[in-house]
Amino acid sequence: MTDYSQLYHQLDALAVLTEQSGEMPAEEILLLKKSGLLTIVLPGHELDFANENTAALLALLKDVGRSNGAIGRIYEGHINTLYLIHLYADPAQRRYWYNEVELNRKLFGVWNTDGATGISFQVTGHQIIINGAKGFCSGSNLVDYALIGGKTDLPSATSNWQMVIVPMQEVEEYRIERNSWRPMGMKASVSHTIDFSGVKLDHNALLGQTGDYLKAPYFLGGAIRFASVQLGMAEAVYNKTMDFLRRLDRLEDHFQKMRIGKMGMAIHSGQLWIDNAGHEFDRCSNQPALYEHLIAYANMTRLTIEATCLDVLQLSAQCVGARGLMAPGDLERWHRDLSYYLRQPAPDATLQNAAGYLIRREEGIEHSFPIQAQNFPVQAQNEQTAYS
Ligand SMILES: Cc1cc2nc3c(=O)[nH]c(=O)nc-3n(C[C@H](O)[C@H](O)[C@H](O)COP(=O)(O)OP(=O)(O)OC[C@H]3O[C@@H](n4cnc5c(N)ncnc54)[C@H](O)[C@@H]3O)c2cc1C
Numbered sequence: 348m349t350d351y352s353q354l355y356h357q358l359d360a361l362a363v364l365t366e367q368s369g370e371m372p373a374e375e376i377l378l379l380k381k382s383g384l385l386t387i388v389l390p391g392h393e394l395d396f397a398n399e400n401t402a403a404l405l406a407l408l409k410d411v412g413r414s415n416g417a418i419g420r421i422y423e424g425h426i427n428t429l430y431l432i433h434l435y436a437d438p439a440q441r442r443y444w445y446n447e448v449e450l451n452r453k454l455f456g457v458w459n460t461d462g463a464t465g466i467s468f469q470v471t472g473h474q475i476i477i478n479g480a481k482g483f484c485s486g487s488n489l490v491d492y493a494l495i496g497g498k499t500d501l502p503s504a505t506s507n508w509q510m511v512i513v514p515m516q517e518v519e520e521y522r523i524e525r526n527s528w529r530p531m532g533m534k535a536s537v538s539h540t541i542d543f544s545g546v547k548l549d550h551n552a553l554l555g556q557t558g559d560y561l562k563a564p565y566f567l568g569g570a571i572r573f574a575s576v577q578l579g580m581a582e583a584v585y586n587k588t589m590d591f592l593r594r595l596d597r598l599e600d601h602f603q604k605m606r607i608g609k610m611g612m613a614i615h616s617g618q619l620w621i622d623n624a625g626h627e628f629d630r631c632s633n634q635p636a637l638y639e640h641l642i643a644y645a646n647m648t649r650l651t652i653e654a655t656c657l658d659v660l661q662l663s664a665q666c667v668g669a670r671g672l673m674a675p676g677d678l679e680r681w682h683r684d685l686s687y688y689l690r691q692p693a694p695d696a697t698l699q700n701a702a703g704y705l706i707r708r709e710e711g712i713e714h715s716f717p718i719q720a721q722n723f724p725v726q727a728q729n730e731q732t733a734y735s
Pocket residue numbers: 420424456457458459460482483484485486533536538687688689690691692693694695696
């Protein structure tokens with residue numbers, strides 16, 4: 348795997364400046380475009396979607412999240428869009444959008460969360476007319492193409508939710524409600540509300556069939572991507588907490604050691620969940636009989652990572668105290684960013700669904716969570732054998 352540590356270092360440093368200036372993270376996006384990370388999942392590249400690379404992809408998302416949470420969020424949207432193109436675009440569309448990334452370094456985003464009005468598409472003989480607004484549009488107009496979902500008047504047997512990819516050059520500045528984004532954290536994700544009403548596109552912008560976006564297992568199974576970014580952010584909180592304690596020469600205190608141990612164990616548990624979720628995705632996503640398992644596993648991964656991150660935030664705050672959480676210190680922003688980004692849709696329903704899956708299984712719990720042998724390094728396997 349290519350070493351992106353230089354990029355991560357730069358993204359980390361820029362986060363401080365962007366937070367202070369309140370500007371768009373334009374320099375961060377430029378670095379991302381120059382890095383080669385935009386093309387990494389395209390055919391022939393390191394994490395080509397056609398191969399089974401999900402665990403490595405999740406590790407990459409975790410790394411980007413650890414360098415800069417807002418850019419992690421925007422980059423996850425880019426990867427998600429390319430995956431939906433991989434799954435649902437026709438060959439000509441795929442070639443066109445892939446070329447846009449490969450040759451012109453275009454950045455994509457998925458904006459599915461409706462604004463106050465929701466989105467509908469009027470599909471006429473030769474064009475699509477969009478009506479309504481989207482909220483939480485991460486990347487705003489730094490994104491070159493936005494995948495938005497909405498209701499269409501096209502008949503469908505499943506659901507009438509249709510994907511459309513909007514070239515952002517068709518979206519004028521006045522449509523972006525910059526004042527709509529005043530969150531507790533993740534300010535640099537610039538997740539504005541954008542009103543698309545009246546934007547007209549040709550039929551090439553339609554991606555897949557109505558109902559494709561919400562299809563199992565990809566929609567709910569995709570939660571493992573944002574969970575990876577969140578876990579990377581928790582790793583950053585851990586690292587910066589350790590830096591703070593080191594500077595104050597407080598690492599040898601017994602109570603600090605207790606909290607450091609707890610944070611380390613929590614994060615490592617999260618790393619194991621994310622890695623296993625990646626392998627489970629590759630094992631199950633082509634087998635309809637395993638979709639229910641895959642979705643339940645993704646739901647459980649997402650909620651476990653949320654709990655892990657909340658534990659790390661609490662332990663970190665207790666470690667560094669009020670002085671460690673003072674702006675413009677870096678940790679203060681990381682705490683706000685991660686707390687805010689942990690708020691993802693319908694967590695209670697997600698737990699209910701995971702529990703429902705476990706209840707429907709008639710085997711014991713020991714059969715519910717496969718741990719894949721390839722997750723363990725060879726050396727560790729040998730050590731295990733030696734103990735037995
Ligand atoms: C930084 C950031 C960037 C984002 N970027 C994007 C993006 O680029 N694209 C995009 O599409 N989205 C984006 N989102 C939106 C995200 O996908 C979620 O839609 C959003 O975070 C939902 O958060 P919520 O806590 O308000 O969810 P909710 O689902 O409203 O959950 C809040 C609480 O209400 C409960 N609840 C939910 N439904 C009900 C109900 N019917 N009755 C009673 N209680 C209920 C939940 O269990 C939870 O306790 C982003 C979000 C964040 C934070």
